[in-house]
Amino acid sequence: MAPKIDITIYPGNIINNEFVPTPTTRHSVDPATGEALYEVPVARKEDLDAAVSHARAAFKTWSSTTHEERARLLNAFADAIEANRDDLEKLQTMEQGKPLELARTEVTMSLQWLRAFATMQLADEVLEDTDERTIYSTRVPLGVVGAIVPWNWPILLGLGKVGPALMTGNTVIVKPSPFTPYCDLKLGELAAAVFPPGVVQVLSGDDSLGPWLTEHPGVNMISFTGSIPTGKKVAASCARTLKRYVLELGGNDAAIVCDDVDIDKCLPKIATLSFLNSGQICMLCKRIYVHDTIYDKFRDAMVEFTRNNVKTGGGFEPDVVVGPVQNSMQFELVKDMYAQIEKSGWQVALEGKVRTSDKGYFIEPAIIDNPPEDSRIVVEEPFGPIVPLLRWSDENDVLERANALETGLGASVWSRDIARAERMARQLSAGSVWVNSHFDVAPTVPFGGHKESGVGMEWGLEGFRHYTNSRSLWVWKKVFS
Ligand code: NAD
Numbered sequence: 292m293a294p295k296i297d298i299t300i301y302p303g304n305i306i307n308n309e310f311v312p313t314p315t316t317r318h319s320v321d322p323a324t325g326e327a328l329y330e331v332p333v334a335r336k337e338d339l340d341a342a343v344s345h346a347r348a349a350f351k352t353w354s355s356t357t358h359e360e361r362a363r364l365l366n367a368f369a370d371a372i373e374a375n376r377d378d379l380e381k382l383q384t385m386e387q388g389k390p391l392e393l394a395r396t397e398v399t400m401s402l403q404w405l406r407a408f409a410t411m412q413l414a415d416e417v418l419e420d421t422d423e424r425t426i427y428s429t430r431v432p433l434g435v436v437g438a439i440v441p442w443n444w445p446i447l448l449g450l451g452k453v454g455p456a457l458m459t460g461n462t463v464i465v466k467p468s469p470f471t472p473y474c475d476l477k478l479g480e481l482a483a484a485v486f487p488p489g490v491v492q493v494l495s496g497d498d499s500l501g502p503w504l505t506e507h508p509g510v511n512m513i514s515f516t517g518s519i520p521t522g523k524k525v526a527a528s529c530a531r532t533l534k535r536y537v538l539e540l541g542g543n544d545a546a547i548v549c550d551d552v553d554i555d556k557c558l559p560k561i562a563t564l565s566f567l568n569s570g571q572i573c574m575l576c577k578r579i580y581v582h583d584t585i586y587d588k589f590r591d592a593m594v595e596f597t598r599n600n601v602k603t604g605g606g607f608e609p610d611v612v613v614g615p616v617q618n619s620m621q622f623e624l625v626k627d628m629y630a631q632i633e634k635s636g637w638q639v640a641l642e643g644k645v646r647t648s649d650k651g652y653f654i655e656p657a658i659i660d661n662p663p664e665d666s667r668i669v670v671e672e673p674f675g676p677i678v679p680l681l682r683w684s685d686e687n688d689v690l691e692r693a694n695a696l697e698t699g700l701g702a703s704v705w706s707r708d709i710a711r712a713e714r715m716a717r718q719l720s721a722g723s724v725w726v727n728s729h730f731d732v733a734p735t736v737p738f739g740g741h742k743e744s745g746v747g748m749e750w751g752l753e754g755f756r757h758y759t760n761s762r763s764l765w766v767w768k769k770v771f772s
Pocket of ligand 1: 439440441442444448466467468469498501502505516517518519521522524525539540541542572573672674700740744745
């Protein structure tokens with residue numbers, strides 16, 4: 292029988308399968324109402340030390356469990372999450388702000404991810420096999436993994452680290468963003484009912500906890516998702532103990548729309564993938580390059596579609612696509628980007644609006660009409676519901692512009708001529724490139740960034756490898772015969 296969570300109480304951090312309370316607590320706010328949510332623990336350094344020492348002890352046995360045993364427990368964890376999914380989805384909308392339907396999608400994806408991870412295994416590779424010797428390439432777990440999670444997809448991005456870390460034989464300590472600690476703490480509670488003590492632990496804390504985790508000598512790897520500036524700090528901190536790390540960082544994806552597209556067919560997808568989750572997704576259409584010959588028609592259709600179909604409001608309201616911006620800090624950043632419209636004299640196709648009368652952090656979508664290539668809305672990741680449309684006419688020129696930034700997370704090419712689109716796609720420097728789509732992800736497909744968008748990959752067997760060391764095993768068979 293699956294355990295039942297109560298989303299209104301957070302008795303402590305999840306350490307060694309127990310609730311460990313802390314002397315101080317804090318809370319986040321519901322970004323749609325500005326109201327305080329529940330009190331959660333604030334981990335101290337000694338709480339982290341305890342979690343690390345339990346994780347190290349648990350590693351000794353967990354690292355030698357079979358693939359079947361790990362898969363069985365990961366599936367049981369997925370079942371426990373599924374049994375509580377209604378509460379988790381509601382909680383996700385309350386803490387993150389995303390529309391309930393999108394919270395449902397996040398949980399559905401997370402279950403699919405965990406169950407797929409449970410089927411994946413890094414098999415030994417035989418590099419040479421003769422009468423004399425066999426040489427294998429084997430993979431061994433690293434030890435204790437620190438999983439640092441951002442506030443935009445706390446469930447999927449958290450479990451997207453936990454699954455591969457566990458399946459490769461590591462133990463894991465999850466650190467949610469202080470803006471969104473709730474669902475991750477509840478996932479820790481469910482994990483405690485399934486896994487042996489010390490295998491999965493979750494610590495909620497303040498801004499000190501991330502740096503403590505990255506510099507901790509008892510932690511062997513950091514899997515980090517977040518912003519580029521923080522990613523650089525994480526890398527510098529890991530360097531002191533030569534920890535392994537994977538960094539999934541920000542992006543500013545180009546979508547290149549060619550002159551032969553069927554606007555009616557591709558536009559709903561492009562527009563939706565510009566504003567989904569209020570633009571707070573690392574891989575979205577963030578710079579839309581539209582061919583000059585269809586630019587005006589595309590722009591007008593995008594404005595009309597967005598006006599009629601991309602509703603802004605609280606996550607529990609029906610048909611909302613753009614929920615509130617997640618937190619006050621991000622609200623100020625996005626507001627500042629909107630303020631640039633007037634300051635920089637950008638033309639607007641759709642004006643957008645910061646709702647100042649509401650208690651929540653609501654901002655309506657804006658579409659900027661062909662701003663200069665060096666303007667902030669083109670070169671910076673806005674992480675809000677605002678997107679520039681840019682004209683292009685020469686293929687080489689648009690590829691150069693798409694590749695010009697220091698980010699390289701995702702990119703897309705839209706065309707009926709698949710051969711041409713694929714040829715263009717192969718020239719884009721990004722970790723994921725799509726033809727006639729954007730933001731497709733799957734648990735079996737590696738995902739990560741080029742340039743400053745990241746180091747290493749998550750998901751897929753390539754993602755699994757990052758949670759392991761390579762061990763070459765030479766077996767000589769004839770020395771004594
Ligand atoms: P952030 O960098 O502010 O925080 C991410 C996490 O790091 C949080 O848990 C935070 O508490 C922690 N943290 C902060 N300072 C730290 C430090 N010095 N050491 C260790 N940990 C620290 O990012 P955010 O604002 O939560 O997320 C938004 C950013 O994340 C955007 O730039 C977005 O593009 C990016 N993102 C990337 C991906 C991806 O997979 N590539 C996915 C989602 C979001």
